[in-house]
Amino acid sequence: MSEHLKAAPVDRKIFTPGVIILLILMANGLFFGLKRFLFGLGAVTNLDNYYPWGIWITIDVASGVALAAGGFTTAALVEIFHREHYHALLRPALLTAMLGYTFVALGVLIDLGRFYNIWHPIVPSMWSGHSALFEVGMCVMAYVTVLYVEFIPVVTERFRNRVNWPGLLSRFNAFTEWVLKILDNTFVRVMFLFTITGVVLSCMHQSSLGTLMVLTPTKMNSLWWTPVLPLLFLLSAFSVGYPMVIVESMIASSSFKRKPEMELLSPLARIIPFLLGIYFAAKVIDWVDRSQLGRLFNGSTASNMCLVEFGLGVVLPLVMLLIPGIRRSPAGLFSAALLIVLGVVFNRINVFLTAFQPPYAEKVYFPSIGEISVTLGMVAALIFIYRLLVTLFPIIPTHVQKEKSHVPA
Amino acid sequence: MSVNRRQFIRNAAIAGAGSTVGMVAVRAGEDAIQPSPDAMGVLTDLTQCIGCRKCEWACNQEPSNDFRENKPMSAFEDQSVFQTHRRHSSDSLTVVNRFEGSDGKPVYVKSQCMHCVDPACLSACLVTAFKKEANGAVSYDSWRCMGCRYCLVACPFQVPSYEYLDPLTPRVRKCTLCFRERTSRGSVPACVEICPVQCMTYGKRSDLIRMARARIANYPDRYISHIYGEHEMGGTSWMYLSGEPFENLGFQTLPDEAPPRLVEGIQHSIFRYFISPILLFGLLSATMWNFKDAGSGGTSHE
Numbered sequence: 001m002s003e004h005l006k007a008a009p010v011d012r013k014i015f016t017p018g019v020i021i022l023l024i025l026m027a028n029g030l031f032f033g034l035k036r037f038l039f040g041l042g043a044v045t046n047l048d049n050y051y052p053w054g055i056w057i058t059i060d061v062a063s064g065v066a067l068a069a070g071g072f073t074t075a076a077l078v079e080i081f082h083r084e085h086y087h088a089l090l091r092p093a094l095l096t097a098m099l100g101y102t103f104v105a106l107g108v109l110i111d112l113g114r115f116y117n118i119w120h121p122i123v124p125s126m127w128s129g130h131s132a133l134f135e136v137g138m139c140v141m142a143y144v145t146v147l148y149v150e151f152i153p154v155v156t157e158r159f160r161n162r163v164n165w166p167g168l169l170s171r172f173n174a175f176t177e178w179v180l181k182i183l184d185n186t187f188v189r190v191m192f193l194f195t196i197t198g199v200v201l202s203c204m205h206q207s208s209l210g211t212l213m214v215l216t217p218t219k220m221n222s223l224w225w226t227p228v229l230p231l232l233f234l235l236s237a238f239s240v241g242y243p244m245v246i247v248e249s250m251i252a253s254s255s256f257k258r259k260p261e262m263e264l265l266s267p268l269a270r271i272i273p274f275l276l277g278i279y280f281a282a283k284v285i286d287w288v289d290r291s292q293l294g295r296l297f298n299g300s301t302a303s304n305m306c307l308v309e310f311g312l313g314v315v316l317p318l319v320m321l322l323i324p325g326i327r328r329s330p331a332g333l334f335s336a337a338l339l340i341v342l343g344v345v346f347n348r349i350n351v352f353l354t355a356f357q358p359p360y361a362e363k364v365y366f367p368s369i370g371e372i373s374v375t376l377g378m379v380a381a382l383i384f385i386y387r388l389l390v391t392l393f394p395i396i397p398t399h400v401q402k403e404k405s406h407v408p409a
Numbered sequence: 410m411s412v413n414r415r416q417f418i419r420n421a422a423i424a425g426a427g428s429t430v431g432m433v434a435v436r437a438g439e440d441a442i443q444p445s446p447d448a449m450g451v452l453t454d455l456t457q458c459i460g461c462r463k464c465e466w467a468c469n470q471e472p473s474n475d476f477r478e479n480k481p482m483s484a485f486e487d488q489s490v491f492q493t494h495r496r497h498s499s500d501s502l503t504v505v506n507r508f509e510g511s512d513g514k515p516v517y518v519k520s521q522c523m524h525c526v527d528p529a530c531l532s533a534c535l536v537t538a539f540k541k542e543a544n545g546a547v548s549y550d551s552w553r554c555m556g557c558r559y560c561l562v563a564c565p566f567q568v569p570s571y572e573y574l575d576p577l578t579p580r581v582r583k584c585t586l587c588f589r590e591r592t593s594r595g596s597v598p599a600c601v602e603i604c605p606v607q608c609m610t611y612g613k614r615s616d617l618i619r620m621a622r623a624r625i626a627n628y629p630d631r632y633i634s635h636i637y638g639e640h641e642m643g644g645t646s647w648m649y650l651s652g653e654p655f656e657n658l659g660f661q662t663l664p665d666e667a668p669p670r671l672v673e674g675i676q677h678s679i680f681r682y683f684i685s686p687i688l689l690f691g692l693l694s695a696t697m698w699n700f701k702d703a704g705s706g707g708t709s710h711e
């Protein structure tokens with residue numbers, strides 16, 4: 001089937017009612033974002049000395065990084081394991097990763113008290129190899145660069161031999177063509193190096209995000225605190241990559257009124273139970289090893305949160321995806337994939353917030369309107385830019401010609 | 410299955426087993442950091458403190474601390490503050506709290522940064538804004554700081570605080586043992602100097618421990634047999650003697666292991682000489698090569 005799928009710019013108008021809602025959310029987020037930069041973190045957030053990290057770190061950054069795992073897992077599948085027939089899924093996955101990480105960087109920027117020092121980790125005199133956060137920072141910076149490089153072929157494909165600047169700028173046409181040609185001939189040739197580097201960098205910082213909380217054994221609920229947190233973060237990133245690709249692809253299909261690409265997504269879904277199964281096993285072995293099973297069922301809020309996270313986010317979708325009928329049904333596949341995605345987000349929220357029990361705290365952190373607004377605004381902006389880019393660039397696979405005339409409603 | 414791929418799978422299995430062994434080895438962590446022989450420290454004898462809050466005032470006046478507002482002594486004479494349990498904040502790097510002793514008499518507890526032997530804040534910081542000075546003080550350089558607040562997350566004693574309301578130059582705030590203007594020049598911290606009953610002693614950490622042991626031995630009725638900070642979280646430069654069990658006085662019961670050893674054990678075993686990333690890069694390149702001919706033909710369809 002893949003022969004009939006070719007990435008092409010989506011031919012849809014940009015402003016729809018959905019997009020207007022996105023714009024409103026973005027404006028609202030921007031308002032609180034500006035307020036934060038004018039009056040400080042304290043004016044907008046509920047953060048305090050006990051809970052220094054809120055949803056901007058948990059959702060925008062930690063969950064954002066996890067959900068962008070679709071990029072490196074798909075790149076590994078297509079480019080390293082040479083499952084070429086999934087090629088049609090690679091570009092959307094890379095675009096999400098690229099946008100996802102860009103917003104992770106923005107999320108960090110708005111959360112940093114001294115945002116203008118964000119470049120400090122690069123300065124050798126400030127290097128701090130013992131800090132897991134240092135490694136996360138360096139890897140994310142490097143990986144964002146790799147993702148932008150991986151996007152170059154999309155740009156060159158769109159504009160090569162088609163550069164046509166308006167008016168006076170047209171004198172740069174030849175020059176732009178020349179730049180595109182150079183890019184095409186250099187970067188694109190060594191792209192495999194970038195692909196492998198991207199996967200390595202991803203494995204490094206996906207796991208190190210988990211290492212962050214290993215530093216606080218006395219301040220965390222032992223259902224989540226374990227020295228193998230980095231391994232669990234890595235395995236959950238592996239297992240959320242393809243579900244994220246599936247969710248995204250199906251949402252895009254329905255929003256652009258197309259048929260879901262089940263002929264690609266169903267076989268892709270067969271890989272998920274292996275990855276999710278390994279994560280499942282690692283979680284259970286860790287609990288048994290640290291004798292936490294009793295605590296898991298003791299009925300406390302934390303244990304219930306943990307059971308929901310594990311039951312709905314891991315066990316249920318694992319069982320669902322083992323059933324071929326569910327993998328083949330769009331509704332079944334979508335629900336299972338969405339459960340995994342939400343499960344991983346819930347896991348990150350649990351690790352960084354639910355499990356975090358700082359001593360002497362008078363109240364438990366709950367995000368403020370401002371924090372929620374900024375997070376929603378960022379998500380809205382991400383979706384908006386994604387939509388914009390797929391209408392401009394050849395990203396989303398299209399059933400070329402054949403099916404254009406009879407798209408089912 | 411081609412010979413190539415079978416061999417590859419075997420290699421991958423070996424690599425997988427290797428990394429699992431690595432993860433298991435990691436759990437042992439690194440060897441504990443020992444305090445340097447020259448390290449200084451403070452011993453606070455809680456049986457002597459009278460709750461006058463002069464130390465809070467001296468701290469506020471101390472130039473090393475760069476307070477944005479220096480308050481008058483009168484601001485620290487109010488005893489009603491003892492009705493609530495206070496913690497350090499961005500404008501108070503040390504606070505005194507009152508607890509009720511088992512004999513009904515008040516027990517006053519001064520708290521501040523413990524100046525850990527193996528500080529979690531320092532291990533957390535990604536731009537080395539904290540420094541463990543030769544005298545044991547944990548100092549902070551706001552110029553390097555990015556304001557990520559990982560140090561606040563990391564500190565097991567819940568010490569650092571943040572200037573959340575400052576939009577441009579917020580600082581992490583914590584006691585620095587008056588490093589800049591005092592202890593780096595051989596004088597004693599401001600709070601230790603001002604205390605009218607001298608309940609704090611500034612000296613070599615090893616001497617302080619000897620002194621504390623002697624006091625416990627000489628006055629077994631006055632002290633419980635526990636020097637808080639000798640071992641907690643890998644040991645601290647600031648230590649306490651008490652007549653009451655520490656858990657009744659707002660102190661946490663903490664393990665002896667310093668968490669940075671565990672984390673740095675993980676970081677070092679994975680990243681020493683970039684071993685794991687390089688191995689992974691090699692493994693992935695080999696895979697890319699091995700599966701080159703697999704193409705789409707060899708894969709399953711539903």
Ligand code: SF4
Binds near residue numbers: 522547564
């Ligand atoms: S008590 Fe906290 S702030 Fe002070 S040195 Fe130890 S970890 Fe750092």
Ligand code: SF4
Binds near residue numbers: 555
């Ligand atoms: S807030 Fe500043 S001092 Fe604390 S860890 Fe972050 S960069 Fe380091």
